[in-house]
Amino acid sequence: MANKVIERRTYDDWKLFCEQTQDSTTVNISETKWDQDARIKRALKDYGFFFMTYLSVYTDEGKTECADFQINLANEVELKPRPESDPNKIAIAEWPREHAKSVHTVIGIPMWKIARRTLTGMLLMGKNEDDACNLLSDIQAQLQFNALFIHDFGEQFNFGDWQDGDFTTKEGIRFLAFGRDQSPRGARKGQLRPNYGACDDVDDDDIVNNQKRVKKVIKKIMGAMFFALDTRGGTLVVAGNRIHAQSILAHMVGDIKPGAPKRDGIYHSKIFAIDPKTGQPAWWQRYTLAMINSKVKAAGIYGRTEFFHENHVEGELFKDSYIHWIKMWHLLKQYSMIIGYFDPSFENNPTSDFKAVRVWAGLSKASGDWERHCLKSFVRRVPIIDAFEFMSALNDKLPGGVGILWYIEKQFSTKPFRDALTTHNKNRKAEGKKELVVLEDTTDKINKYMRIAQMQPSYINGENFYNQDEMYNPDMIEGNNQLKGIEPGYQTPDDSPDADQGAWNLLDQHKPQANFKPIIGKPKKRGW
Structure with missing residues (x-):
């Protein structure tokens, strides 16, 4: 304004x-x-x-x-x-x-x-x-x-x-x-x-x-x-x-x-100027979809504040122009792997860290390109069990043949975490639903800022995409704003980009090796 x-x-x-x-x-x-x-x-x-x-x-x-x-x-x-x-x-x-x-x-x-x-x-x-x-x-x-x-x-x-x-x-x-x-x-x-x-x-x-x-x-x-x-x-x-x-x-x-x-x-x-549920103008009696889209396009990122209540954060390392939105749900069975990474906080109060769960999928293109797709986001200051509810609810919605590997950083796999997961799974079992499995990420990690900053080249190269259906989701907005807040000496929350980096590290292990050439032939006998 x-x-x-x-x-x-x-x-x-x-x-x-x-x-x-x-x-x-x-x-x-x-x-x-x-x-x-x-x-x-x-x-x-x-x-x-x-x-x-x-x-x-x-x-x-x-x-x-x-x-x-x-x-x-x-x-x-x-x-x-x-x-x-x-x-x-x-x-x-x-x-x-x-x-x-x-x-x-x-x-x-x-x-x-x-x-x-x-x-x-x-x-x-x-x-x-x-x-x-x-x-x-x-x-x-x-x-x-x-x-x-x-x-x-x-x-x-x-x-x-x-x-x-x-x-x-x-x-x-x-x-x-x-x-x-x-x-x-x-x-x-x-x-x-x-x-x-x-x-x-x-x-x-x-x-x-x-x-x-x-x-x-x-x-x-x-x-x-x-x-x-x-x-x-x-x-x-x-x-x-x-x-x-x-x-x-x-x-x-x-x-x-x-x-x-x-x-x-x-x-x-x-x-919202365009209803996220219908994809049509909220005031259709006055505006056409073309009118709204044209004005938002002309205004760029600032139009999203005026028409969609999105609070603009322009990053120093991670800029708005790096955030690309595409439809994703129809690709679920084409992904090489889907990783959900949970970065929890130790406390639950207004000044504590966020509970951040980011779900990333890897897509290998016919051209040999590797794309990372952010399917879902959960970034809130809430009890741990709320994050488990989100993870299980997403599991329940997946079609047959599609699964998510859920991970948590090893240092957070503490007794409060395990107790909360046990309670959650008891409730799931009582309801006749599948239990939630969360694996430990045992990767040795360097300084957090260095890890997150090293993600920048991939964004510049246009290798990362976000789920268009989640564009107005407050959890997605908060997570992306945290990413854009990363800069030297930052003092803003970083739980979501930390979860992104953890997911990427595991996801990229499933990236096809373009230079791998199999050798096929009869084995030779070794002489003694």
């Missing part, structure tokens, strides 16, 4: 938008009361219809329908019943760039709540006050100049100015905008306390690189802002895309590292 200077919207710009809003929402004076009532009845229960009907200025002149994930978020916020014991809600809209995060969380959903008469006030946090005020200006424009909305739901706007980031409706509903470095100022309006808060794109490239500042904003969101909402039923919605592994949005979700749990009780809508 570029760090652009955000300026307050000019009055002329705002007036132009107001005119566009008014022109897009004309009232049919010849319609019957029955037609109007039918429209209102449907709009109150169908968010997609409501948005297309009253906010068509955001729909490419009525050509683009809402995406399923946009409707699902609105329904979660507004329609899903809440227990009396926990009437508050935190929702995270982790959506790609250009997928209408602001339009729906800052405009569409609040307008729907006004129509349904469930909004008592709204707080809006932006990167800074100007950004928040610009967003708030759209709501004021709708309330003042959306003719159809006013016709169906009555006049709303009363007094105040979006340029001040503060205005109130005739029913006393107050809208207040502020920057991430500010706090809500007297959020309550009379007896009405706001029950809806939105944080829109509060991350940027500067703040995500300063965790002290990030945590300060998180404290403000979960402190002053969340507690300014009505405890009897407040909703906080945080919208953005994940531009950094430990961004504000990532902290709000909670999974700032692979394997870390999400914040308890949140609704998390995480959308």
